[in-house]
Every structure is written in C-alpha cells, then in structure tokens.
Amino acid sequence: MSAVAACGLPRSGPNKREIYASSVENGGDAFIFAVTPQVTRITSQEATYGFGSAFRGAGLVGSDTIAAGDQLTVTVYENVRDDPLLGNSGQRVSALNQLQVDGQGNIFVPYAGRIRAAGQTPDSLRETLTRALSNQTPDPQVLVQRVAGDGSTVTVTGSAGTRGVFPLEQPTRTLTAMLAAAGGSTEDPQVTLVRVTRGSQTGQIWLQDLYDHPEDDIALRPGDRITVERDTRKFIALGATGQSVVPFETRDLSAIEAIATVGGLQTNLADPKGVFVFRDEDPATVRALTGRTDITTPQRVAYVLNLTEPSGLFEARDFRIDDGDTLYVTEAPFVQWTKTVQAILGTTSAADSLTSVGQ
Incomplete structure (x- = not known):
C-alpha cells in the first residue's frame, strides 16, 4: 500500500499535516493560527470608506457661480x-x-x-x-x-444609469442629486462603491451608506469625476469545495458564508477539521497575533477552522474573509486511504485480467 501511495495518487492539494509542516515553527515560511475569539478580534479590520474633511467641509457652490468655460x-x-x-x-x-x-x-x-x-x-x-x-x-x-459652459461640469462614469458629462446646476450641486440626474446605479447599493476624484484627492463610500447618512452627501465642484462601480473584491476557493474565483456578494463576508457560497463542504471528501484561510497579512496584525516586534513586512498566514466543534462554527461565523483570501478545505484522511485501496484493488484486477488473457 505504501508503494502505491508513493506513486502520487491524485488529490486536491496538501493535507492538514503537510500544511502544518510548512509553518514557521517547523522551519517553513507561513504562520498558522487556529481561529479563536481573540484572533477574530485582531483580524477583523473592516475597511472604512468615507470622505475626508476636504470634501465634507466644502460648501455648496452658488447656483450662479461663474466658472472657467462659462x-x-x-x-x-x-x-x-x-x-x-x-x-x-x-x-x-x-x-x-x-x-x-x-x-x-x-x-x-x-x-x-x-x-x-x-x-x-x-x-x-x-x-x-x-x-x-x-x-x-x-x-x-x-x-x-x-x-453654464464646459467648465461647470461633472463627469459620471462606471455603472451609473447614464454615463456622461453633466452640468453643475442648482438642482445637481450635491453628490446624490448628481447621481439621481445620472440615473442612479445599475448595481445593488449594498455592494456598490461611489468614488469622487477632485484634483489629486479621492474619496469613496458605499452607495447604501450615502443613502443612509446625509452628512456624507458632499457638495460637488466643477471638474469632479464620479465613478460608480460594483465591489471588485473576490476570494478563491480550492480543495474539497471545488475550484472557483468567487466575487463578494455582500459587504461583509464571513468564513461560514464563504463556505456556503461555494456549496458547503463535500461530505464525501472534506475534512471539517482542516478548513484553512490563506492570506498575506499586514505586519501590524502579525505582530499582534505573535507578540513579536521584529516583523515589519507582510507575512504569509494560514488561519485554520475546526468545524467539528460547536465553537468552531461560531468562529467561522465571526471570522471575516478579506479580498484576495484563499479558502482551502483539505481532504479527509480516509479519502487518501480509500484512493490507495482502490488503486491496489484496481492494480490487482488488472493483473488478474492479464493473467486470464494469457491462459
């Protein structure tokens, strides 16, 4: 049986033991952390969007203010x-x-x-x-x-209902008013980002947040560029869940939601004790996780979830998936054993068939 295993049976990737063997503790180049409430707190750094004081402090342009191009x-x-x-x-x-x-x-x-x-x-x-x-x-x-001439205009691009150059007039002096004039967005507001570029400054906000928080409805200026686009974040699913590149369907995506998005664990293949999330983690987070002070560059990190324990399900519910993460589910130990047995039985059957032909 060991000889057959050494031949390299097909599999979806490294098993749990091999991943742990590549950890920093074992001379490898990846930090491995079991997901706990503390790990979740340290890694849950939600990206915050909004407009800075330069945008929010700008008052409304007078409805008849003269601009270049008028x-x-x-x-x-x-x-x-x-x-x-x-x-x-x-x-x-x-x-x-x-x-x-x-x-x-x-x-x-x-x-x-x-x-x-x-x-x-x-x-x-x-x-x-x-x-x-x-x-x-x-x-x-x-x-x-x-x-009003070409100088008193705002450009709207992306997934807006109507893209083009719009005059900055009295009814369209704020961001939401201009978006309304451009037909709003063709995407779900929950996963749509609105980015405003003014000279060398850029600010962005979730469209739903813009609707919910009137204080972020900034005043526009001639020459502003507004881009409306769907969230481009994605994660990769590998291993005993199949292989796919999965776009984010919600603003916040947990590990359990990511697993559900790709159809859940394959019960005949997956090892629920070996669900990994691979990430290039920022140095500040790794320092907080390890207690080390000598880490100054991004590090390879693997977070492991054990879904056989009730607490593991809660941790998977709370652990946040980030843009570019790789969700990898290892195969259960019995899968390789089954493949090995099948290979042996298949080899024996083939040999018996050859013997029968030779008689």
Missing part, C-alpha cells in the same frame, strides 16, 4: 448720446455676447481690461465691471448674464 453676455447702458465708449454714435446700449471665461477664470472687456470672473456671481461681476468702466464713461449700467 459663456457670458455683458450689456452696458451708457448715459451719453454722443460718442459712447463701447457703441457707435447715438447708440447707448452695447452688448458683448459670448464672452467665454478662459481656463484661468478671466474675461476681457474693452476699456475694463482683463477681469477675474471665475468664482464670482453675475451680480458681483456686474459691480466689478461697473467700477472698472466708471473711469471711462459716466454712471454706466451693466447687466451680466451667464450660461
């Missing part, structure tokens, strides 16, 4: 009939149409020069122009009208 119409009424400043003789009203605010936020108005327009409202810009022109023509009356 189109302006400036109309000047002059109190002179002869030789007006901007118009022809006898023309008291002059209209400067389609003045585009340049990339630096400025416009050019004859006799007033280069004027900073971005960040102002039409009313404040009117006052600025009135002061600038007063030195050239007596008591000018100025009217400023704005049409």
